[in-house]
Amino acid sequence: xxxxxxxxxxxxxxxxxxxxxxxxxxxxxxxxxxxxxxxxxxxxxxxxxxxxxxxxxxxxxxxxxxxxxxxxxxxxxxxxxxxxxxxxxxxxxxxxxxxxxxxxxxxxxxxxxxxxxxxxxxxxxxxxxxxxxxxxxxxxxxxxxxxxxxxxxxxxxxxxxxxxxxxxxxxxxxxxxxxxxxxxxxxxxxxxxxxxxxxxxxxxxxxxxxxxxxxxxxxxxxxxxxxxxxxxxxxxxxxxxxxxxxxxxxxxxxxxxxxxxxxxxxxxxxxxxxxxxxxxxxxxxxxxxxxxxxxxxxxxxxxxxxxxxxxxxxxxxxxxxxxxxxxxxxxxxxxxxxxxxxxxxxxxxxxxxxxxxxxxxxxxxxxxxxxxxxx
Amino acid sequence: xxxxxxxxxxxxxxxxxxxxxxxxxxxxxxxxxxxxxxxxxxxxxxxxxxxxxxxxxxxxxxxxxxxxxxxxxxxxxxxxxxxxxxxxxxxxxxxxxxxxxxxxxxxxxxxxxxxxxxxxxxxxxxxxxxxxxxxxxxxxxxxxxxxxx
Numbered sequence: 430x431x432x433x434x435x436x437x438x439x440x441x442x443x444x445x446x447x448x449x450x451x452x453x454x455x456x457x458x459x460x461x462x463x464x465x466x467x468x469x470x471x472x473x474x475x476x477x478x479x480x481x482x483x484x485x486x487x488x489x490x491x492x493x494x495x496x497x498x499x500x501x502x503x504x505x506x507x508x509x510x511x512x513x514x515x516x517x518x519x520x521x522x523x524x525x526x527x528x529x530x531x532x533x534x535x536x537x538x539x540x541x542x543x544x545x546x547x548x549x550x551x552x553x554x555x556x557x558x559x560x561x562x563x564x565x566x567x568x569x570x571x572x573x574x575x576x577x578x579x580x581x582x583x584x585x586x587x588x589x590x591x592x593x594x595x596x597x598x599x600x601x602x603x604x605x606x607x608x609x610x611x612x613x614x615x616x617x618x619x620x621x622x623x624x625x626x627x628x629x630x631x632x633x634x635x636x637x638x639x640x641x642x643x644x645x646x647x648x649x650x651x652x653x654x655x656x657x658x659x660x661x662x663x664x665x666x667x668x669x670x671x672x673x674x675x676x677x678x679x680x681x682x683x684x685x686x687x688x689x690x691x692x693x694x695x696x697x698x699x700x701x702x703x704x705x706x707x708x709x710x711x712x713x714x715x716x717x718x719x720x721x722x723x724x725x726x727x728x729x730x731x732x733x734x735x736x737x738x739x740x741x742x743x744x745x746x747x748x749x750x751x752x753x754x755x756x757x758x759x760x761x762x763x764x765x766x767x768x769x770x771x772x773x774x775x776x777x778x779x780x781x782x783x784x785x786x787x788x789x790x791x792x793x794x795x796x797x798x799x800x801x802x803x804x
Numbered sequence: 805x806x807x808x809x810x811x812x813x814x815x816x817x818x819x820x821x822x823x824x825x826x827x828x829x830x831x832x833x834x835x836x837x838x839x840x841x842x843x844x845x846x847x848x849x850x851x852x853x854x855x856x857x858x859x860x861x862x863x864x865x866x867x868x869x870x871x872x873x874x875x876x877x878x879x880x881x882x883x884x885x886x887x888x889x890x891x892x893x894x895x896x897x898x899x900x901x902x903x904x905x906x907x908x909x910x911x912x913x914x915x916x917x918x919x920x921x922x923x924x925x926x927x928x929x930x931x932x933x934x935x936x937x938x939x940x941x942x943x944x945x946x947x948x949x950x951x952x953x
Binding site for chain 1: 818820821822823824825826827828829830831833834836837838839850851852853863864866867868869872876898899901902903904921922924
């Protein structure tokens with residue numbers, strides 16, 4: 430038995446994480462995951478701060494899914510203090526969330542293409558993603574870390590020109606993603622490298638509580654939290670799912686979700702044009718505690734907040750999707766024949782390490798003692 | 805002479821995320837897309853510190869990275885240049901009160917900085933092209949003097 434350490438700096442990883450693969454020859458037997466490289470203690474910084482500062486800190490939990498974190502944070506506070514958001518703002522939130530989902534899923538498919546050494550697919554997806562980023566920039570003013578959400582609405586309205594540019598870009602985007610879908614279904618290299626590799630079944634999903642596209646690729650459509658969101662109920666949303674549970678199914682679910690997102694966007698834009706009024710309203714914060722869940726691009730994200738009357742955050746707890754998906758990764762390794770397949774499987778769950786690392790403990794290797802970390 | 809000439813036009817890059825929010829990394833990753841196409845300037849991102857000329861560091865330096873970043877800097881062969889990208893790498897930014905050791909220039913020497921949260925991809929290319937060729941030539945001269953003494 431040999432141990433192959435991968436990371437924290439590796440061509441295939443976007444973020445620092447260390448995976449120790451236990452191998453015999455080239456057959457992968459198991460894996461050990463070492464984390465803690467990106468822990469910054471965001472919850473600790475937030476304690477005792479005003480909620481307006483908390484929105485900006487929640488945005489910097491993760492760079493790829495920055496918008497959905499602020500939305501969950503804001504909606505949690507709105508639930509605690511019984512604030513009703515104007516209709517226009519609710520639809521604008523759906524529009525920006527789904528645009529961000531488009532770019533995140535395109536990036537995930539592109540990284541998977543790079544991991545199975547199909548660089549053409551990777552570069553094509555990145556090129557399509559740039560157009561989505563342009564839309565996000567025209568709506569919110571920034572490409573990443575947009576700062577668009579506030580408690581009681583959103584910061585800015587969109588105008589007629591932006592609406593038309595969104596409609597026209599969505600049409601061209603749909604055609605391009607259809608092309609990529611055909612390449613994905615018919616390309617011989619992709620199905621050879623990804624069908625039947627990294628399989629995870631229903632029982633293991635229930636054991637590890639995996640969420641998001643990982644669960645939906647193993648026949649669990651009810652894991653989509655958009656089904657329970659009040660705004661999405663108006664939009665008549667149906668989740669995408671497959672049964673196979675391998676790498677191919679996970680990437681296919683992401684590609685199919687792009688089409689659902691485009692349809693949701695069109696419906697939300699129609700409803701936005703029908704509604705009128707302001708995009709933001711004045712709020713007064715009541716104290717209390719509460720919990721809110723949303724479907725982020727990788728699975729469900731939970732925020733538990735307790736807050737005082739003036740709006741000072743007392744305690745906050747964040748749970749992000751990759752925690753569960755990484756523990757499901759250990760079960761996927763049973764059907765990975767080689768080391769490169771194990772790495773491709775790791776990329777196929779679309780891990781986000783900076784979301785994941787929410788707590789830190791110090792382990793003394795000599796005595797085996799585990800202590801909490803204080804600065 | 806020939807070596808110096810070509811060094812300026814073939815820059816190998818290693819991206820090190822020392823605990824940032826991932827936003828700067830994504831902006832660096834988009835540089836390989838056809839719109840920006842960083843490879844036409846002779847810059848190649850491959851994330852191997854042992855072959856790199858340029859270390860791009862993003863994020864505040866967290867606790868486990870403090871020693872690792874020094875090790876990584878020593879692993880990289882001379883002449884080498886370090887560029888810190890993003891507000892966190894310059895001053896720890898929004899994470900100043902968190903579990904971090906400090907900005908990057910407190911751990912390793914930094915040649916160029918790009919402020920912004922995150923900076924735009926065009927800014928990153930511009931800074932690399934402006935800073936790296938001159939800094940590499942300067943660094944090579946310093947190393948040669950040290951060897952001759």
